[in-house]
Amino acid sequence: MLAALVALIALLVHLSLVLLAAPLLAGVVAWIDARLAGRAGPPLLDPLRELIRLTRKAPALPENASAILAIAPALSFAATLSAAALVPSFTLGMALSPLADGLVLASLLTIGRVAACLGALDIGAAASGRAAEHSNAIAILAEPALLLLVFSVALMGGSFNLDHIVVQQREGLLQPAAASAVALTCLVSLAFAELAASAPDLAGDLSGIDLAVARFTAWLRRIVWINLVGALFLPIGMAGPEGDGIEWAIGLLAWLLKLAAATICLSLAQIVLGRPSRQSLPNLLGVAALLALLATLIALSGAGAA
Amino acid sequence: MTDPILLALLALAVGLLILGCLGGLMPRAVTGGLAALLCGAGAALCVLTLVAQLPAVVLQLPVGPPSLPLALALDAVAALFLLVMLLCGAALTTATAMSDSASAQPDAIALVLGGLTMTVLAGGAVVLALGLATAAAGLWRLDPSTRPLPMIGAAMLLLAALCLMAPAGLAPDFLPMLAAAPSAWRQGVAAAATLAAGVALLAPYRLRSPSVPLLAGVVVPAILYLLTRLLIDLPLLTDSTWWGAPMLLLGTVAAVVYGWRAAGASELGNAIDAIIRQQAAIAGMGLGLCIINAAADLPIAAALALAGTALLSLTAAAAGTLAGLCVEAIVRSAGIGRLARLGGIRETMPATAILLALALLVLSSLPPGGAFAGLWLLAQAILGGPRSGGLLAQAPLALAAAGLAASATLATVASLRMIGIVLLGRPRSARAAGAQDISRGQKALFAALAAVAILQSLLPGGVVRILVQPLLVSLTGTGLGGRAGWMTLSASPHAPGYATLPVLALLLLAAGGVLLATRRYRLEARLSAVWTDGQPPEPTLPFGDPLAQSAGTGFRPALPHMPLRMPILPRLPFHVTQLATAQTGLWTMLVCLGGLLLLGSLFGTDGP
Numbered sequence: 001m002l003a004a005l006v007a008l009i010a011l012l013v014h015l016s017l018v019l020l021a022a023p024l025l026a027g028v029v030a031w032i033d034a035r036l037a038g039r040a041g042p043p044l045l046d047p048l049r050e051l052i053r054l055t056r057k058a059p060a061l062p063e064n065a066s067a068i069l070a071i072a073p074a075l076s077f078a079a080t081l082s083a084a085a086l087v088p089s090f091t092l093g094m095a096l097s098p099l100a101d102g103l104v105l106a107s108l109l110t111i112g113r114v115a116a117c118l119g120a121l122d123i124g125a126a127a128s129g130r131a132a133e134h135s136n137a138i139a140i141l142a143e144p145a146l147l148l149l150v151f152s153v154a155l156m157g158g159s160f161n162l163d164h165i166v167v168q169q170r171e172g173l174l175q176p177a178a179a180s181a182v183a184l185t186c187l188v189s190l191a192f193a194e195l196a197a198s199a200p201d202l203a204g205d206l207s208g209i210d211l212a213v214a215r216f217t218a219w220l221r222r223i224v225w226i227n228l229v230g231a232l233f234l235p236i237g238m239a240g241p242e243g244d245g246i247e248w249a250i251g252l253l254a255w256l257l258k259l260a261a262a263t264i265c266l267s268l269a270q271i272v273l274g275r276p277s278r279q280s281l282p283n284l285l286g287v288a289a290l291l292a293l294l295a296t297l298i299a300l301s302g303a304g305a306a
Numbered sequence: 307m308t309d310p311i312l313l314a315l316l317a318l319a320v321g322l323l324i325l326g327c328l329g330g331l332m333p334r335a336v337t338g339g340l341a342a343l344l345c346g347a348g349a350a351l352c353v354l355t356l357v358a359q360l361p362a363v364v365l366q367l368p369v370g371p372p373s374l375p376l377a378l379a380l381d382a383v384a385a386l387f388l389l390v391m392l393l394c395g396a397a398l399t400t401a402t403a404m405s406d407s408a409s410a411q412p413d414a415i416a417l418v419l420g421g422l423t424m425t426v427l428a429g430g431a432v433v434l435a436l437g438l439a440t441a442a443a444g445l446w447r448l449d450p451s452t453r454p455l456p457m458i459g460a461a462m463l464l465l466a467a468l469c470l471m472a473p474a475g476l477a478p479d480f481l482p483m484l485a486a487a488p489s490a491w492r493q494g495v496a497a498a499a500t501l502a503a504g505v506a507l508l509a510p511y512r513l514r515s516p517s518v519p520l521l522a523g524v525v526v527p528a529i530l531y532l533l534t535r536l537l538i539d540l541p542l543l544t545d546s547t548w549w550g551a552p553m554l555l556l557g558t559v560a561a562v563v564y565g566w567r568a569a570g571a572s573e574l575g576n577a578i579d580a581i582i583r584q585q586a587a588i589a590g591m592g593l594g595l596c597i598i599n600a601a602a603d604l605p606i607a608a609a610l611a612l613a614g615t616a617l618l619s620l621t622a623a624a625a626g627t628l629a630g631l632c633v634e635a636i637v638r639s640a641g642i643g644r645l646a647r648l649g650g651i652r653e654t655m656p657a658t659a660i661l662l663a664l665a666l667l668v669l670s671s672l673p674p675g676g677a678f679a680g681l682w683l684l685a686q687a688i689l690g691g692p693r694s695g696g697l698l699a700q701a702p703l704a705l706a707a708a709g710l711a712a713s714a715t716l717a718t719v720a721s722l723r724m725i726g727i728v729l730l731g732r733p734r735s736a737r738a739a740g741a742q743d744i745s746r747g748q749k750a751l752f753a754a755l756a757a758v759a760i761l762q763s764l765l766p767g768g769v770v771r772i773l774v775q776p777l778l779v780s781l782t783g784t785g786l787g788g789r790a791g792w793m794t795l796s797a798s799p800h801a802p803g804y805a806t807l808p809v810l811a812l813l814l815l816a817a818g819g820v821l822l823a824t825r826r827y828r829l830e831a832r833l834s835a836v837w838t839d840g841q842p843p844e845p846t847l848p849f850g851d852p853l854a855q856s857a858g859t860g861f862r863p864a865l866p867h868m869p870l871r872m873p874i875l876p877r878l879p880f881h882v883t884q885l886a887t888a889q890t891g892l893w894t895m896l897v898c899l900g901g902l903l904l905l906g907s908l909f910g911t912d913g914p
Contacts, residue, residue: 061831064732066652071817074824078816085812096812098802103682104809107673110715111813114672114722121856124649124731129856132726136719137863140569143718147711154689161802208831209824282863293708300693300700 003242004095010248011085011095017252018084018227022219023047025263029222032267047219051212059208062123072119073206073213079112080220087227090251092163093241100162102150109224110143112217116202123205131200134278138199141285146190148292152183153232155299166235176302179295184233186291191225193284195266197276223259230258311351312365312380312427315388318348319423326417326444338403338412345396345419352389356382359776364429364481377479379429382776383539387531388426389773390620394523394627395419397755401519401631404747407638415520417444422528430479431468434532435461441528449517460503462896464532467496467503471540480540487542497549500536501556504529508560508586518575518633522582522626530589530619538597538612538781547601551702554594558709560587565716570862574643574728578626578633581669581720585622585677588684588713589615591706595687598703600782606789607690609782610797613790614683616774617766621676624759625668628752632662635748636728640741645724646857650733655743659729661752668759670721671714674806676759679766679795681714682804686797719861727858734855764806768792 027044034041043049061069086100086108117135120128150160156174157165165174174180203214231238237254239247276284321344329337354360362381370376395415402412421440428434438461445457465478471493472478473486488496507529537549561584568580592615599607635658636651637643652659668675688707693700733739744752762769770778770790778785788799796803 055827056829058829059831060834063833063835064650064653066730068652068730071821074820075813075817077820078813081816081820082809082812099805099808099812101682101802101804103678103685104673104804107671107678108809108813110718111672114670114718117722118726118730121726121730124855126854126856129731130860133856133858133860136569136722136861140712140715140719140861140863143715144708144711147714148708151685151688151707151711154685158689159797159801160685160689164802209828213820213824289708293704296707297697297700297704300704301697 007093007095007097010091010093013248014089014091014094015081015085017089017255018220018223019081021259022216022223023051025223025226025259026219028260028263029267032263033270036267036271047215051216054207054212054215055209057208059206059210062125062205065123065205069119069122069205070210072115072122073203073210073217075115076112076119077213077217077220079108079115080217080224083108083112084220084224084227086162087224088163088166088231088238089227090255091239091241091243091248092166093243097161097163097241102154102160102162102165103147105162105228106143106146106150109146109221110139112221113139116214116217120202120205125205127200128202128204131202131204134200135202138197138281138285141282141289142190142193145186145285145289145292148289148296149183149186149190152179152292152295152299155296156180156183162231163241166231166238167241169232170235170238170240176298179298179302180233182291182298183295184229186288186295187229187232189284189288189291191229192266192269192273193276193281193288194225195222196270197281198278226259226262229262230255234258309363309365311355311360312363312378314351315348315380315423315427316365316378318344318351319420319427322416322420322423323440326413326420329413329416334410334412335403337416338399338410341399341412341416341419342396342403345392345399348423349389349392349396352385352392353773355380355385356389356773356776362780364479366429370432374432374477376433377429377477377481378427378433379480380427382780383531383534384426386616386773386777387527387534387619388423390527390623391419391422391426391524393758394519394527394623397627397631397751398519398523400751401748404745404751411448414444414448417441417447418520419524420444422524425528426531429481430477431465431472432478434468435465438464441525445517445520445525448520456506456509459893459896460506463499463503463506464536466896467499467536468540470496470499480535483540490544490546493541494548497537497541500533501549501552504533504590505556508583508590518579518582519627519630521579522630523623526582526586526626527619527623530586530593530615533590533593534615534781537593538600543597543600545601545603547597550594550597550601552594553597554591554702554706557587557589557591557594558706558713560584561591561713562709562716565713565720566862568720569716569723570859572645572859574633574645574648574724575637577645577720577724578629581666581717582622582626582630584713584717585618585626585669588677588681588710589618589622591710592618592680592684592687595684595691595706596782599687599691602692602694604690604692605782605784606786607687609778609784609786610683610690610789611687612778612781613770613774613786613795614680614687616777617676617683617762617769618680620762620769620773621668621680621759624755624762625665625676628755628759629662629665629669631752631755632658632665635744636662636741639743640735641737642735645727646859647735648728648733648738649731649735649855650738651729651741654733654739654741657743657749658752661749661756663725663729664756665759666721666725668763669717671717673804674763674810676763676766677717678714679763679804679806681710683795684710690797723858723861727856731855734857764810765792766790766804766806767794770795 026047031041086105117132120132154160157168168174237250239251365378367376402410418441421437424437442457468478471483471488476482564580564584568577571577592611595611596608671677767790775785789796793807794805
């Protein structure tokens with residue numbers, strides 16, 4: 001009973017932190033980007049102000065919009081928040097860890113995208129329709145790569161459950177190392193493509209509070225990707241399933257450091273490599289998919305050899 | 307108790323065949339209603355067989371040549387697939403009876419159903435081939451442009467496969483085959499013939515739209531039954547069994563190809579058709595995985611693969627039939643099937659739109675849909691598969707994992723595309739704007755099918771426990787046991803797995819919370835016209851500029867150019883190119899098999 005209560009508290013703390021960190025991280029990213037480009041940079045709390053400003057605006061609703069347009073941002077946010085709840089940040093053994101299946105996680109991210117696309121297609125406007133088409137054309141390359149990556153990691157960890165895989169990684173059992181390295185490269189490529197690429201805006205028909213929810217969803221998605229990389233391949237400092245207060249504090253500190261490192265690395269990568277264009281994105285994702293296949297092949301054959 | 311059930315099912319099949327032959331003399335509603343009654347009764351008998359876990363029985367009919375009596379059999383494998391076929395058949399014939407379309411032919415559907423019921427109830431090669439030939443006749447009657455050759459050719463190939471597996475001097479019935487395993491070479495050739503038959507039955511791409519629900523609910527389950535029976539049940543699976551990998555690779559390629567076509571088809575009927583064939587191909591992958599795992603003596607992994615196949619078959623049948631019926635209704639009412647001319651169906655046909663969207667979401671490989679549960683089980687089967695043999699032996703499994711991932715995404719994109727382009731948006735033509743919703747009776751029928759699809763999606767573990775477990779025990783020697791709870795599926799009894807309802811509850815809770823919060827703070831919205839990039843509406847285009855709405859043409863990425871130019875092949879003479887057809891291929895295979903049979907008879911049972 002006590003363990004369940006602790007797991008529930010851990011989940012609530014995790015969700016609160018993630019929800020708080022999402023807009024703050026967006027502000028930090030914008031500030032670092034501006035600083036690296038030689039500008040002063042916007043205030044760090046700018047995204048929060050943006051959310052409040054949008055919430056106070058009366059939304060403009062196209063006359064042929066259906067209930068889908070109103071529900072889509074909420075569903076997209078809900079799916080992304082559910083995904084965020086499944087990826088451990090500072091501790092393992094949260095209340096939802098039995099549900100934290102890698103395939104479910106990838107599918108929740110897909111549901112978030114699908115809901116946004118349905119919202120974009122609802123009123124039949126040209127720009128958002130094109131954005132939905134682009135989003136799907138990219139997803140046909142990106143989502144199989146993510147699913148295959150989950151598969152390769154599951155082969156190394158012996159289970160699709162994220163907590164189980166992280167425990168294996170912490171004990172140094174995510175073998176073979178070559179497959180692990182290839183999978184990490186693939187995940188970083190996917191995260192870079194997702195976070196850095198410039199894509200047409202699926203939220204073009206939204207305004208007011210619905211637009212605020214859509215913006216928040218995008219920021220939350222960034223946190224999910226960073227947490228996924230951190231949990232699967234850098235679980236340093238993360239508290240164990242039965243961790244105490246000190247372990248939680250260490251885990252929190254480690255998580256903050258990982259967020260900061262990931263943000264700086266992402267911004268630097270954008271400066272050095274440039275944002276992937278619409279033309280180069282399929283190539284990047286294609287390479288990521290091939291890397292995922294390679295990791296799967298190495299994991300499959302390596303397990304037999306071991 | 308199974309004997310009376312088998313007799314009753316035989317009587318139902320004969321009744322369906324009689325309706326198929328004489329149904330044209332009766333009013334359409336009567337024929338359709340009687341066929342639906344027969345199918346419903348048959349489905350109830352199958353449920354009884356599965357739930358009570360009745361033992362398998364064989365019945366020899368005193369009909370036919372002296373040494374070749376017609377044999378019938380009923381076991382868990384036949385009962386499960388027959389349940390699917392008859393349940394969907396009942397829905398299909400009821401819909402046909404309700405339809406006011408002049409092209410509806412319940413008698414032809416009854417003929418197909420009767421033929422395929424005989425095929426599934428067959429206990430030997432003769433009844434199986436006769437049933438397939440009858441079904442081919444029914445399909446041809448339903449649509450004279452359908453080429454019956456693939457089905458007839460497949461029937462011949464299956465007949466040849468069963469003859470190869472029969473012990474020397476005995477009739478080609480299942481019972482003697484199970485009692486005395488044939489030699490490895492005979493099993494191998496029989497498996498090759500079965501695979502060729504499976505390709506012949508599933509490969510044709512373009513079927514007319516009216517055949518889609520029949521394909522989903524009746525034809526595909528029958529094909530999957532035949533593959534299960536001939537590739538898993540009848541042969542003796544040992545470590546030298548080779549046909550698991552080709553089956554897996556064929557399924558993988560077909561799943562990706564049909565998924566790709568579904569995501570880009572310009573006709574609604576073709577897109578649904580491709581999605582259903584894709585689901586069948588994924589189920590075929592499951593059969594390949596089951597063979598590989600069973601041959602490597604991994605019964606639990608084999609059972610996981612088979613459970614995935616069964617769940618996918620059930621989902622594709624119920625949701626596919628519903629989707630097919632909804633598409634038929636839309637195409638009939640709007641008079642057009644092109645995606646670029648439809649749109650806004652949610653306004654004109656709201657009930658049909660909701661039901662089609664539900665069916666597509668179930669098929670879309672997203673949780674909590676039934677297709678996702680099937681895919682999840684297949685992924686577990688790959689994870690629990692054999693790890694020996696090095697890189698080359700593992701390559702099919704890696705490719706299968708990649709194919710599974712790609713086909714899941716393609717199914718999602720194809721479903722989203724159909725929902726977004728056809729159901730949402732604005733009508734793109736006057737016909738789409740004038741479409742009328744289905745009748746109240748049709749709504750009730752479609753809703754019942756949707757309830758079946760949703761129930762099996764939400765309770766995949768319960769479906770496995772009640773309906774699929776006897777099949778697993780029969781074919782792999784072990785069930786899933788504690789791995790299948792009512793709401794959960796897992797790879798091992800005490801490990802966390804996939805839980806449908808908690809995932810759904812999490813989604814609903816989060817979405818509900820956000821909706822409540824946004825409603826609390828939302829200011830009153832002001833209505834505005836659709837933004838057309840600043841252009842005034844064109845008076846000559848009352849439904850707007852067709853180019854101003856996505857027509858679903860850009861949902862797939864452009865394929866990369868070939869890195870190397872293909873060498874120019876020498877041009878073959880005209881008569882040689884004419885010979886290279888599917889028809890010639892089938893005949894060549896038949897001649898080869900005939901030759902092998904001849905060699906077998908000359909050199910004895912162990913082959914040349």
